[in-house]
Amino acid sequence: MVTKTITVSTRLGLHARPAAMFVQEASRFKSKIVVCKEGVEVNGKSVMGIMLLAAEHGARVTLTATGPDEAEALKALERLFQRKFDEE
Amino acid sequence: MIVIKGVAASPGISIGKAYVLEDEEIVINRIEIDRDKLRAEVKRFKAALKATHRDLDVAEAKVLRVLGKKHAKLIDAHRLILRDSLITHDVPQRIVKEGVNAEFALSESLEAVNKQFEKMEDEFFRERRHDLFDVGKRLISHLLKQTRRSLADISENCILIARNLLPSDTIGLQETKILGFATDLGGKTSHTAILAQTMEIPAVVGLSDVSHRVKTGETVILDGEQGLVIINPGPETLDKYHHAQHKALEEEKALTSLKGLPTMTLDSKVFEFHANLDTPDEFKALLNLQADGIGLFRTEFLFFNRATPPSEEEQAKAYSAVVKAFAPRPVVIRTADLGGDRLVQLGIDAPKNEVNPFMGLRGIRLFMRHLDLFKTQLRAILRASAKGNVRILIPMVSSVGEVHSVRRLINLALAELHAEGVETAEKIELGAMIEIPSAAIMLDAFLPMLDFISIGTNDLIQYVLAVDRLNEHVSHLYDPFHPALVRLMDHIVQTARKKGRWVSVCGEMASDWQAIPLLVGMGVDSLSVTPRMFFRVKQAIRSLRYDAMAKLVGQALSCAESEEIKRLLRDQAGGPPDRAT
Numbered sequence: 001m002v003t004k005t006i007t008v009s010t011r012l013g014l015h016a017r018p019a020a021m022f023v024q025e026a027s028r029f030k031s032k033i034v035v036c037k038e039g040v041e042v043n044g045k046s047v048m049g050i051m052l053l054a055a056e057h058g059a060r061v062t063l064t065a066t067g068p069d070e071a072e073a074l075k076a077l078e079r080l081f082q083r084k085f086d087e088e
Numbered sequence: 089m090i091v092i093k094g095v096a097a098s099p100g101i102s103i104g105k106a107y108v109l110e111d112e113e114i115v116i117n118r119i120e121i122d123r124d125k126l127r128a129e130v131k132r133f134k135a136a137l138k139a140t141h142r143d144l145d146v147a148e149a150k151v152l153r154v155l156g157k158k159h160a161k162l163i164d165a166h167r168l169i170l171r172d173s174l175i176t177h178d179v180p181q182r183i184v185k186e187g188v189n190a191e192f193a194l195s196e197s198l199e200a201v202n203k204q205f206e207k208m209e210d211e212f213f214r215e216r217r218h219d220l221f222d223v224g225k226r227l228i229s230h231l232l233k234q235t236r237r238s239l240a241d242i243s244e245n246c247i248l249i250a251r252n253l254l255p256s257d258t259i260g261l262q263e264t265k266i267l268g269f270a271t272d273l274g275g276k277t278s279h280t281a282i283l284a285q286t287m288e289i290p291a292v293v294g295l296s297d298v299s300h301r302v303k304t305g306e307t308v309i310l311d312g313e314q315g316l317v318i319i320n321p322g323p324e325t326l327d328k329y330h331h332a333q334h335k336a337l338e339e340e341k342a343l344t345s346l347k348g349l350p351t352m353t354l355d356s357k358v359f360e361f362h363a364n365l366d367t368p369d370e371f372k373a374l375l376n377l378q379a380d381g382i383g384l385f386r387t388e389f390l391f392f393n394r395a396t397p398p399s400e401e402e403q404a405k406a407y408s409a410v411v412k413a414f415a416p417r418p419v420v421i422r423t424a425d426l427g428g429d430r431l432v433q434l435g436i437d438a439p440k441n442e443v444n445p446f447m448g449l450r451g452i453r454l455f456m457r458h459l460d461l462f463k464t465q466l467r468a469i470l471r472a473s474a475k476g477n478v479r480i481l482i483p484m485v486s487s488v489g490e491v492h493s494v495r496r497l498i499n500l501a502l503a504e505l506h507a508e509g510v511e512t513a514e515k516i517e518l519g520a521m522i523e524i525p526s527a528a529i530m531l532d533a534f535l536p537m538l539d540f541i542s543i544g545t546n547d548l549i550q551y552v553l554a555v556d557r558l559n560e561h562v563s564h565l566y567d568p569f570h571p572a573l574v575r576l577m578d579h580i581v582q583t584a585r586k587k588g589r590w591v592s593v594c595g596e597m598a599s600d601w602q603a604i605p606l607l608v609g610m611g612v613d614s615l616s617v618t619p620r621m622f623f624r625v626k627q628a629i630r631s632l633r634y635d636a637m638a639k640l641v642g643q644a645l646s647c648a649e650s651e652e653i654k655r656l657l658r659d660q661a662g663g664p665p666d667r668a669t
Contacts, residue, residue, distance in 0.1 A: 012212060016219045020165035047168035048220065052204050054213035 001066045002074045006081045013056035016047075018085035023047045025076055031067025033077070044077075089322050092295050094270070096315035097281030098620065100290035101333045102268035103326065106308045106319075107246035108299055109253075116228070117304075119189040126187060130180045133190035136230035140170055143226055162219075169223045174201060191231045198224045247308050251299045252558075253280045268292075268310040270317045272299050275563035276596070284312075285599065286366055288620040292317050294563060343623035348378050351626050353608060357634035360614035362420075363622055364594060371410045374619060381418040383616020384481070384542065384594040385410060387465070388424050397434045397461055403468030408475045415476025420519065420542065420592070420616070421469050423462065425451040425483040431458065446547075446556065451484025451521075456493060466501045473513035481542055485520040485527050491537045494518065523547035523595075528580050535587045542616070543580055545595025549573055568597050569650040569657075574606060578645060581610040592616055601628040605657055606644060609637030636660070 010018050026033040026044040033044030037059055042049030044063070055061050065073040121129050148163040169175065174197060182193035198220060205217035245265045252273040267289060274280045274293035284291030290312025302308060302319050309318040309329050318325060351361035362383030363374045374382065390398045390406060411419050427450045431438035436458065442448035455462035472478055482494055498518065505512055518537075522528050523544035531541070549566060550557055552573055557566045567573070584591040592614040597603045599621040607615060608629060617625050640660055647653045 013210075015213065016165040016216055017161045020161060020168045023168050024164065043173070046172050046174065047165060048172045048174045048201055051213070051216050051219075052201070054208045054210050056210055056213065 001064060002070045003062060003064045004074055004078055005060055005062045006078065008055050008057060008059045008061060009081065010085050010087050011057055013059060014050055014053060014061075016051060018080075018087070019047050019050040021080060021085050022050055022077065025080055026073065028076070029065070029067070029069045029073035031065045031070045031073045033073060034064040034066075036062040036064065089325065090301060090319040092298050092301065092317045092319070094292045094295035094298070094315050094317065095274075095276055096312050097274065097276055097293045098269075098284035098289065098291035098312050099624075100268070100288075100312045101329055101336060102247055102290050102310040102312070103329055103333065104245055104247045104267045104308065104310075106249050106302045106304055106306045108302055108304045109248060109250040116191045116195045117189075118192045121183070121187055121189055123187065126184050129183050129190055132231065133179060133183065133194070136190070136227055137170060137176070139230040140223070140226045141167065143230075144170070165219060166223045169220055170227070175223075175227075191228055194224065194227060194231070247310050249299050249302050249308070253283070268312065270295055270298050270302075270308070270310055272296055273558065273560050275557045275566050276600075282596065282618070285618040285620045286364075286370070294560065296560070343627060346623050346626050346630070349626075349630070351380070351629055353629060353632050353634040353637075355633045355635055357608075357611075359608075359612070359629060360592075361622075361626060361629075362418075362592070362594075362614055362616035363619050364616050365410065368406050368410050370619070371413055375413060377619060377622050379417075379622065380614075381420070381477075382410065382414060383420050383592050383614060385419055385421045386425075387422060388426060388430075391424055391426055391430055391434065395433070395435055397436070397464070400464045400468045400471075403465060404471040407469055407472035407478075411472045411476040411478055418477045418479055420479045420481050420594075421472075422481040422483055422521065423452070423455065423465055423469070426454055428454065431461075436461075446550065452482050452490050452494065453484055453486075456490065459497070463497060463501055466498055467505060470498070470501055470505055470512045470516065471510060473516050474511040478513060479517040479519060479540065481519045481521060483521045483544070484524060484547075485522075485534070486524040487526065488530070488533055488537070491518075491520060491534060495537060519590075519592075521547075521594075522580055523551070525551050525576070528576050531580055531583045532587070535584065535589050538589060540590035540592065541580070541584055542592040542594045543577065543612075545577075545593060545597035548576070548595070549597075552576060567650050568600065568603055569653045571644070571647050571650060571653060574641075574644050574647075574653060577606075578610050578641060581612055585611060590614065599625060601625055602654075602657060604628040605632055605637045605640055605660055606653075608632050608634060609639070609641035609644075611638065 008014055014022065023045055034041050035044045035050060035053060037053045037055050040053060042053055063074060063077055144163055144167050148160050152160045178197045179193050182197060183190055201220060202217055205214055208214040245267055247268045247270060248266050249270045252271055253269060269280050269284050269291040271280050271293045272295055280293055281291055290310050292310055292312060292315050295317055298317055306320055309321050350358055352358045360380045362381045363377055363379040364384040365371055365374060365382045366386050367389045390403055407421060427445050427448065428438035428442060429440055432440050439449055469478060469480055485491060495518065502512060517539035519540040519542055520527065520534060520538055521544045522531065522541050527534060528548065545568065549568055553565060553567065553570055555562050555565045557563050581591050591612045593607055593612050594616040598607060598615040599617040601624055604625060615625065640656055643656055644653045
C-alpha cells in the first residue's frame with residue numbers, strides 16, 4: 001500500500017473533466033485506488049465517487065493505491081495533479 | 089382541496105388515485121417485474137447502456153469537430169459515468185433485488201446520488217449532478233424507446249390524467265382497470281370522450297391544466313356529471329360523492345330493467361335501436377344489451393398495431409364472428425376510415441403528417457387511391473355477408489362519383505367471389521356516412537344509388553361549423569345544437585324519408601340524451617349509440633311523444649341561436665329524462 005496527500009490545484013477542483021481523467025488513469029492499473037478527503041473515502045475508479053468528493057481548488061486529498069502496480073499507479077496519478085489535469 | 093371545472097365527457101363518478109401521464113416528458117413508473125423476467129429486464133438495461141455509449145460516440149465526434157478536444161473530454165466524463173459501478177452494478181442489482189423495471193431502478197440509483205450532491209455546500213460541485221442527469225436521461229430515453237410507454241401496464245385502479253390522450257396511447261386500455269379520464273384538452277366528442285363512453289367510465293375533458301396540478305398518487309374525484317375534477321377532497325366532499333356513487337349504481341340497475349322492451353315513444357313510434365361496436369371483442373356485451381343490431385361497426389382496429397395490412401382471411405373471420413352472433417339482426421360494417429399515417433405504419437407509401445388530416449386523405453378518399461386494400465376489405469365483408477345480415481357503410485363520401493366507384497367495386501368483388509365459388513348474401517345494402525356538408529346538401533343526388541344513410545354527427549358538426557373539436561381554442565364552438573346543424577340534419581332526414589331511404593344517426597349526438605328529442609322529432613328510423621348510453625337513451629325515447637317532438641323540431645328550425653334551441657329542449661314537457669344538474 002502506498003499513500004500520498006496532494007493539494008488540488010486545478011482552478012475548479014476535481015469537477016467532471018478532471019474527475020474523468022483521474023478515473024481513466026486510475027483504471028489503467030490493477031491496484032485498488034482510494035481517494036480520501038476529510039475522512040470521506042471513495043473508489044478512485046468511480047467517476048461519480050470522485051465527483052461526490054467535491055474536492056475544490058486547494059482541497060487536500062489523500063490517494064492510496066494497493067496492489068501489484070501500486071507504485072506506478074500512484075506516480076501516474078500524482079503526475080496528473082502536477083500537470084493540473086492539462087487545464088488551460 | 090382543489091376543484092377544477094371542465095367539460096363533462098362521459099357520465100359517472102369515480103373516486104381514486106391519480107395516475108398522471110405527462111406529455112412528452114419522461115415519466116418513470118414503478119412496475120413490478122415477474123421473477124422469471126428479471127434477467128430479461130437486466131438485459132434490456134444493458135442494451136440501453138450500449139445504445140447510450142453509441143450516442144456518446146456520435147456526440148463526441150460532433151463536439152470534437154465543433155468545439156475542440158478540450159470540450160470533448162466532457163464526453164469522456166459522461167462515458168465514465170456510464171461505466172461507473174453506480175450504473176453498471178447498482179442498477180442491475182436493484183432490478184433483481186427489488187423486482188422492478190430498469191427505468192425505475194435507474195432513477196432510484198440516480199436519485200440516491202443526487203441526494204448526496206444536494207448536500208454539497210459548494211454550488212459549483214452541486215451543479216455537477218447535471219452531468220449525471222444528462223447521462224441518466226439518455227439512458228432512460230433508450231429504455232423507454234424499447235418499451236414504448238404503454239398504459240396497459242397500469243395495474244392499479246386509478247384515474248388517468250393527461251394533457252391529451254391519443255388513440256395510440258389508449259390501445260389495450262380497455263382491459264385495464266382505469267376508473268376514469270381527466271384531460272387538459274378535448275371536447276365532448278374528442279377521442280377521450282368517445283373512448284370513456286365505450287369503456288363506461290366517467291371522463292372530464294377541457295380542464296386546461298389539470299395534468300400539471302395533480303400528482304400521481306393523489307386522491308381525485310372525477311365527476312363526469314358536472315364536469316368537475318376535485319383534487320385531494322376533504323372528508324365531507326368524499327362522503328357526498330361516495331353517496332352519489334352509490335345512488336348512481338342503484339339507478340344504473342334500474343335502467344337495465346328496460347332490457348328487451350321496445351324502443352318506442354309514448355305515442356307508439358318505434359325506433360330501430362342499435363349499438364356501436366369498436367372492436368369485435370365487445371360484441372358479447374352488446375348482445376347482452378339486446379340491441380336491435382349494430383348500427384356502426386368500426387373496422388379501423390384491424391389496421392392498428394401491426395406492420396402489414398390485415399389479410400382478407402383475417403378480416404372475414406373478424407366480421408363473420410360478429411355477423412353470425414347478431415343474425416338475423418343487421419350489422420352495419422363501415423369500411424375503414426384510415427389516414428395516410430396509418431398506411432405508412434403498414435409499410436404502404438402514403439402521405440404522412442398531413443397539415444390538416446380531418447380534411448385530408450382519409451376514409452373513402454384514401455381507399456380510392458389504394459384500391460387493393462379497399463377490395464380486400466370489401467371481399468372480406470361480402471364473405472361475412474353469407475353469415476347473416478350485413479350492410480356496408482362508406483365513410484367520408486363527398487361526391488356522387490365516389491358512390492358509383494364503390495358500387496362498381498362491390499359488383500366486381502361479388503362477381504369474383506361467385507366465380508371462386510364463395511357464398512355471399514344475395515343482396516347487400518350499401519349506405520353512405522353523411523358527414524361532409526356537400527353530401528348532406530346534395531343528398532337527393534346520392535340517394536338513387538344508396539339503400540340507406542347514416543349521419544355521422546361528429547364530423548358533420550366539425551365541417552359545418554369549421555371547428556376542430558380537438559383544438560382547445562375553438563372547441564367551445566363545437567355545438568350540436570347550432571341552428572345551422574339542426575336545419576341541415578332535418579334537411580338530410582326529410583330528403584331521405586321522401587325517397588324512402590332508411591336514416592340512421594350513429595354519431596355522438598345519438599348518445600346525447602339532451603339531443604334525443606330533436607332526433608326523435610325529425611323522424612329518423614334508427615339510432616346507434618355507444619353501449620354505455622344505451623339504456624339512458626332508450627329511456628329518453630320511451631319518455632317522449634313523437635308528435636310533440638315533431639312540433640318541437642318545427643320550432644327549432646326557426647331558431648336563430650343555439651341557446652333558443654337548448655331552451656326549447658329544456659322546456660319540453662317532463663324535462664330531461666334523468667338526473668340533470
